[in-house]
Amino acid sequence: MPGSGTAHVATLRFALPRASLVVAHVIDSAGQTVHTLCEAELEPGEHVCSWDGRDGAGRPFPAGTYTLRLEAAHRVLCARVVTLR
Structure with missing residues (x-):
């Protein structure tokens, strides 16, 4: 993704009807x-996961x-x- 590297590659927006455990992973092609x-x-309500x-160490995949x-x-x-470098 061209640019400064600060733009989000992907954003998932979701709403929870009640307090819930949320688990989000990045999975590779394998x-x-x-x-x-x-x-x-x-907590219940609107959330964003980007x-x-x-x-986790700031290195690009x-x-x-x-x-x-x-x-x-x-x-x-x-x-x-899909990420491009």
Whole structure:
């Protein structure tokens, strides 16, 4: 993704009807979890989970296709993300 590296690669917006454990992972094309975005008990309401294409240490992941997988309130939301370097 060109630019300063501060733009979000992907943003998942979701609403919780009640307090729930939310777990969001970045999964690579081999099906391996390569980064955890969120693992927390969140209150009811609107929430946002974003990924900027970097790992927990701030290093960019290689170009490729990744899946963002969010589990909350007995539901699963997935979004495919393609990163370019």
